[in-house]
Amino acid sequence: MIGAFRLHKAYGRTAVLEDVSLDLAAGQCLALLGPNGAGKTTLLRIFATLLRPTSGELAVAGVDALRQPEAARAAIGVVAHGSYVYEDLSAIENLRFWTVMGGGDASRGRLRDALQQVELDAVAGERVRTFSAGMKRRLGLARVLLGRARLLLLDEPFTGLDQQGKKWLSEFLLAFKAGGGALVVATHSFGSGLGVADRVAILAGGRLLLDRPCGDLSWDELRRLYDSLTEGNGAVG
Amino acid sequence: MKATRVLGWLAAAGVLAGLIAAFGYAPREAVQGNVQRIMYLHVPAVLTAYLAFAFVLVGSIAYLVTRRAGWDRLAAAAAEIGVLFTGVTIASGSIWGRPTWGVWWTWDARLTSTAVLFLVYVGYLLLRAMVEEPEARARYAAVVGIVGAANVPIVHFSVYWWRALHQPATILAPGKSPLAPSLGLPLAVNALGFALLFFYFLARRMEIARIEEEA
Amino acid sequence: MTAYARRAWIVLWKDLLTERRSKENLNALLFFSLLLLFLFQFALGPDREGLRAALPGLLWLGFILAGLLGLGRSFMTERDNDCWEGLRLTPGDKSAIYLGKFLGNFVMMSAVEVAVLALFGLFYDVELWPVLGPLAVVLPLGTVGLAAVGTLFAAMTAQVRARELLFPVLLLPAQVPLLLAAVSVTQAVLLGRPLAEVAHWLKLLAAADLVYVVIGVLTFEFVLDA
Numbered sequence: 090m091i092g093a094f095r096l097h098k099a100y101g102r103t104a105v106l107e108d109v110s111l112d113l114a115a116g117q118c119l120a121l122l123g124p125n126g127a128g129k130t131t132l133l134r135i136f137a138t139l140l141r142p143t144s145g146e147l148a149v150a151g152v153d154a155l156r157q158p159e160a161a162r163a164a165i166g167v168v169a170h171g172s173y174v175y176e177d178l179s180a181i182e183n184l185r186f187w188t189v190m191g192g193g194d195a196s197r198g199r200l201r202d203a204l205q206q207v208e209l210d211a212v213a214g215e216r217v218r219t220f221s222a223g224m225k226r227r228l229g230l231a232r233v234l235l236g237r238a239r240l241l242l243l244d245e246p247f248t249g250l251d252q253q254g255k256k257w258l259s260e261f262l263l264a265f266k267a268g269g270g271a272l273v274v275a276t277h278s279f280g281s282g283l284g285v286a287d288r289v290a291i292l293a294g295g296r297l298l299l300d301r302p303c304g305d306l307s308w309d310e311l312r313r314l315y316d317s318l319t320e321g322n323g324a325v326g
Numbered sequence: 327m328k329a330t331r332v333l334g335w336l337a338a339a340g341v342l343a344g345l346i347a348a349f350g351y352a353p354r355e356a357v358q359g360n361v362q363r364i365m366y367l368h369v370p371a372v373l374t375a376y377l378a379f380a381f382v383l384v385g386s387i388a389y390l391v392t393r394r395a396g397w398d399r400l401a402a403a404a405a406e407i408g409v410l411f412t413g414v415t416i417a418s419g420s421i422w423g424r425p426t427w428g429v430w431w432t433w434d435a436r437l438t439s440t441a442v443l444f445l446v447y448v449g450y451l452l453l454r455a456m457v458e459e460p461e462a463r464a465r466y467a468a469v470v471g472i473v474g475a476a477n478v479p480i481v482h483f484s485v486y487w488w489r490a491l492h493q494p495a496t497i498l499a500p501g502k503s504p505l506a507p508s509l510g511l512p513l514a515v516n517a518l519g520f521a522l523l524f525f526y527f528l529a530r531r532m533e534i535a536r537i538e539e540e541a
Numbered sequence: 542m543t544a545y546a547r548r549a550w551i552v553l554w555k556d557l558l559t560e561r562r563s564k565e566n567l568n569a570l571l572f573f574s575l576l577l578l579f580l581f582q583f584a585l586g587p588d589r590e591g592l593r594a595a596l597p598g599l600l601w602l603g604f605i606l607a608g609l610l611g612l613g614r615s616f617m618t619e620r621d622n623d624c625w626e627g628l629r630l631t632p633g634d635k636s637a638i639y640l641g642k643f644l645g646n647f648v649m650m651s652a653v654e655v656a657v658l659a660l661f662g663l664f665y666d667v668e669l670w671p672v673l674g675p676l677a678v679v680l681p682l683g684t685v686g687l688a689a690v691g692t693l694f695a696a697m698t699a700q701v702r703a704r705e706l707l708f709p710v711l712l713l714p715a716q717v718p719l720l721l722a723a724v725s726v727t728q729a730v731l732l733g734r735p736l737a738e739v740a741h742w743l744k745l746l747a748a749a750d751l752v753y754v755v756i757g758v759l760t761f762e763f764v765l766d767a
Binding site for chain 3: 390442445446449452453456457462465466468469470472473474476477480481483484485487488
């Protein structure tokens with residue numbers, strides 16, 4: 090689903106990502122761990138075709154994402170802190186807009202279905218302005234459900250959710266994986282993100298320092314590795 | 327760069343030749359006197375300005391197609407030089423007008439067209455100055471460059487028709503009357519000299535831009 | 542409807558819906574136009590004839606000034622709601638977004654212009670009924686050009702820090718030919734001349750409009766995307 094080869098991203102002389110290569114297959118979930126400023130968001134944005142790398146190659150969903158970003162976008166779903174909702178529109182109106190923009194079928198039934206799956210059907214007609222952060226995130230996921238995303242990129246998705254919200258999200262992501270989708274979850278904490286992951290990668294100082302299947306390491310080992318690798322390698326300048 | 331230095335010498339020679347032609351070879355005009363010689367500055371300046379803006383268009387389109395920074399540098403450099411020559415055109419037109427017509431400014435077709443052109447490309451440069459991120463700057467500038475270039479013929483027609491309503495064409499348009507060879511030759515020499523000067527400035531400005539970018 | 546047309550339509554739908562809910566833009570623009578009316582009157586003095594003669598110019602000046610305010614905010618909701626990226630992520634030809642926005646702006650500007658026209662007729666005592674037909678030709682022609690370039694530049698300046706300065710600086714030079722043409726036609730129309738007399742201006746307007754919309758459609762993706 091993702092084939093990244095030697096990605097570099099530099100702003101002028103400052104390198105934000107250096108020589109990052111990784112692969113992700115369908116039905117897999119990668120947890121991208123790293124301290125703040127390590128370049129996780131940048132890498133995720135490059136995967137999402139929102140940002141162009143300075144050099145390197147990237148294939149997403151079988152398409153050369155650098156030369157044909159448009160073709161890759163149909164298969165990509167992004168859940169980031171910017172939740173892409175219009176505050177003055179209602180939940181269902183937002184879904185209608187984004188679904189049509191994504192080229193999908195926006196019939197009322199389908200939209201209501203998606204809202205039901207994310208447990209927002211009760212507030213379908215309410216303006217999003219009144220929603221909490223968690224609700225907005227669920228709306229973003231409903232949007233993804235209505236699209237044809239086969240790759241989900243999530244940037245700190247569990248932040249700000251309560252215990253129940255986290256449980257709900259984990260189940261959602263596992264279901265997505267079971268359906269053949271691929272996931273990248275970027276996070277800086279050892280939380281729920283790791284629970285759904287098959288592989289874990291550590292990004293620090295713009296470099297990929299580890300990329301291993303989750304089964305290989307115990308939590309403690311991972312924790313120790315993480316601390317030692319990120320010790321001198323904090324935020325990028 | 328060696329080639330740029332050669333170009334510089336050629337340009338200097340061209341401009342010198344132009345000066346000699348304008349003051350030595352060209353005759354003194356019967357009605358306006360020596361001030362008419364400013365035509366040898368005014369007309370080549372506006373021609374060079376148009377040459378510059380053509381380069382802005384080429385650079386803009388090429389950048390959007392190839393995304394190579396070199397094309398953006400070309401467009402930016404050409405725009406700066408174009409604005410310079412446009413300024414010279416307007417100033418020389420104004421200086422020509424003062425003793426001839428008694429006013430610093432007339433809203434005649436060419437002067438007005440050129441002034442609008444000046445505004446368009448100063449806007450282009452302001453845009454470049456206000457956008458910090460180089461990639462966004464290049465993209466936006468390219469789009470504005472294309473709109474500006476597309477506007478040039480439209481501005482031309484509209485201004486000329488507009489003037490036709492208010493005033494017949496003025497003498498400040500030598501293209502209207504057939505040029506005697508004694509006037510034509512110095513004009514051509516100056517035009518060539520200015521073109522060489524333009525290319526020299528362009529080459530130097532692009533070099534400087536490339537060095538600045540890599541620093 | 543093709544997917545492209547559906548996307549353009551949904552953008553238009555969203556903008557009109559948002560405007561209808563908040564009403565902030567239209568109301569403010571209408572009020573602004575009313576203010577302009579008074580400003581022009583005060584600036585030009587009580588000379589009735591002078592005002593009448595300047596009317597075509599004042600009318601279009603008013604439209605352009607209102608356009609500067611209204612068009613500059615075209616992508617405000619996208620910026621405020623962080624939806625810029627969301628739009629970038631959508632697949633397919635981005636120019637559908639441009640067309641949707643452009644049409645929305647055209648509708649908004651037209652609404653303002655009709656109101657301004659009515660107010661001008663009222664306050665400056667101008668007989669508009671007999672020339673309503675020709676006016677209905679020249680107003681849209683001028684507005685298309687204004688909205689086409691305005692939408693494109695608004696998208697560009699939405700992300701720039703000094704957008705309130707940069708937007709007028711970019712838009713106004715581009716509006717010069719439209720202004721000349723539209724004012725010339727409007728002047729002729731208000732004097733009761735037939736449209737055929739100013740056909741060359743109308744053709745210029747139409748040609749310019751076509752050029753601006755085509756450029757907008759072709760270059761919008763470069764403004765939106767990285």
